[in-house]
Amino acid sequence: LKQTKKISERMNRVKYRIAVMSGKGGVGKSVVSAMVAIALAKQGKKVGLLDGDITGASIPRMFGLTEKLSAGENGILPVVSRLGVKVVSINLLLEAESQAVIWRGPLIAGVIRQLLADTDWGDLDFLVIDLPPGTSDAQLAVLQSLRLSGVVLVASPQALVEMVVMKAVDMLRQTNTRIAGLIMNMSTYRCPQCGILLHPFGEHRGSGTIEKSFGVPLLCEIPIDPQISILCDSGKIEDYECSELFVLAG
Amino acid sequence: LKQTKKISERMNRVKYRIAVMSGKGGVGKSVVSAMVAIALAKQGKKVGLLDGDITGASIPRMFGLTEKLSAGENGILPVVSRLGVKVVSINLLLEAESQAVIWRGPLIAGVIRQLLADTDWGDLDFLVIDLPPGTSDAQLAVLQSLRLSGVVLVASPQALVEMVVMKAVDMLRQTNTRIAGLIMNMSTYRCPQCGILLHPFGEHRGSGTIEKSFGVPLLCEIPIDPQISILCDSGKIEDYECSELFVLAG
Numbered sequence A, B: 001l002k003q004t005k006k007i008s009e010r011m012n013r014v015k016y017r018i019a020v021m022s023g024k025g026g027v028g029k030s031v032v033s034a035m036v037a038i039a040l041a042k043q044g045k046k047v048g049l050l051d052g053d054i055t056g057a058s059i060p061r062m063f064g065l066t067e068k069l070s071a072g073e074n075g076i077l078p079v080v081s082r083l084g085v086k087v088v089s090i091n092l093l094l095e096a097e098s099q100a101v102i103w104r105g106p107l108i109a110g111v112i113r114q115l116l117a118d119t120d121w122g123d124l125d126f127l128v129i130d131l132p133p134g135t136s137d138a139q140l141a142v143l144q145s146l147r148l149s150g151v152v153l154v155a156s157p158q159a160l161v162e163m164v165v166m167k168a169v170d171m172l173r174q175t176n177t178r179i180a181g182l183i184m185n186m187s188t189y190r191c192p193q194c195g196i197l198l199h200p201f202g203e204h205r206g207s208g209t210i211e212k213s214f215g216v217p218l219l220c221e222i223p224i225d226p227q228i229s230i231l232c233d234s235g236k237i238e239d240y241e242c243s244e245l246f247v248l249a250g
């Protein structure tokens, strides 16, 4: 297929291809994808960020991007963020960000393959791909179109979430995809008034340590921080100081 | 199509068909679906609960259901919970709950239609359908297979979440589906130590009141309560005392 050849030509110019996945929605995949991309850009790396959530895209909003994607000589031109992250998302093609994208699976997979084949990322050190919840068309399109360097899993502390994240782990195992590790998000919250460390979603109740229950290394933990959702809501995720969390990204 | 006729025969025995939707993952759709079904069962109503999340099913875990679905004379027999909620979920067909279900859109839609056509719910006062995140195959299968009495939306307070929930609202408007109202979940959390009311995800920053930004009535607000995730994780959601929240369900 001509498209497959185009995808591999584009991906040949990308040193590392990292997907961020969880299976479960709302655990912070988009936040983690954005933070990883930002941390890498701050280290001077050339970074691309593909929003793989076609019906629920949220990356452009987090970065405050309002320009639309345009066509250049060599293909679709990503929108570049303040810190230099090249972003591609379906929301950058819509007239209004809250417009519904009512597409069935085959179309979703087709659009993801098209964005991979037709985007002119140029030379990149890292391409970060934010995957939507589930183990269906979008995930299969990415896993089958390119060879990932690794996947970063995201979970929150509930055992129910662990059960669904393990479905994603099962899919990655079945497709022989390397798992770099897991980020545990939103397991603690420090009361701004009395300073006590709280566990709004309960303490991680998985069996033993996180490594043991998920079978992958724990990369880092991100606490609940109202600053994160406030900055995401106002399009200023690039202002969040989280570099110590993402030294690992290098 | 024979299946369409079978679905309408089954649905003719159901007084009210309610879907719980948000577009965004992790906002509490499954928790709300379970709570609505439980509140109705406690009022003596005959209630069915269909887990429409095929690749990330979590309803059986919340209810602690481990029996599998079986075939009766009149079709698939739901698994009945302690309080009498009839539950159907793909996880009740799997050997292990954390097994991946790696299916593309057309198969997902097909399975949902099959569960609607072949399940022997009997006579019901309410059928509650928990929809997965997104505006794709699963949502289209439900919206196009049966006439919903209404949809209950679920959101959490972030503006980013509001933007994605509005995509679901757009889909419901385009398909002329009645929206009963919205449940705002996880906007507050009371510190168990000092008692202050906290907003871990920021205060609702939508324009004006919730009704104004979403354009639908606010049915109720559910605070972050560690009891909810602890009971979900241990399969005891039926033990959660939330009846005052769900008087509205009647």
Ligand SMILES: Nc1ncnc2c1ncn2[C@@H]1O[C@H](COP(=O)(O)OP(=O)(O)O)[C@@H](O)[C@H]1O
Binding pocket: A022, A024, A025, A026, A027, A028, A029, A030, A031, A032, A058, A185, A186, A222, A223, A224, A225, A226, A227, A228, A229, A230, A232, A233, B025, B026, B158, B160, B161, B200, B201
């Ligand atoms: N550690 C955190 N602290 C506070 N808010 C968070 C945190 N992680 C995520 N959020 C907020 O939760 C919501 C869901 O995060 P998102 O990255 O969209 O999840 P996903 O991509 O897994 O659906 C967003 O509004 C985001 O701002």
Ligand SMILES: Nc1ncnc2c1ncn2[C@@H]1O[C@H](COP(=O)(O)OP(=O)(O)O)[C@@H](O)[C@H]1O
Binding pocket: A025, A026, A158, A160, A161, A200, A201, B022, B024, B025, B026, B027, B028, B029, B030, B031, B032, B058, B185, B186, B222, B223, B224, B225, B226, B227, B228, B229, B230, B232, B233
């Ligand atoms: N109000 C709440 N307080 C505490 N935990 C909650 C609350 N609502 C949801 N949860 C927890 O958050 C997780 C996500 O909820 P879930 O209903 O699965 O969301 P969705 O169906 O929208 O993906 C679950 O582990 C659940 O126990």
Ligand SMILES: [Zn+2]
Binding pocket: A191, A192, A193, A194, A195, A196, B191, B192, B193, B194, B195, B196
């Ligand atoms: Zn306190």
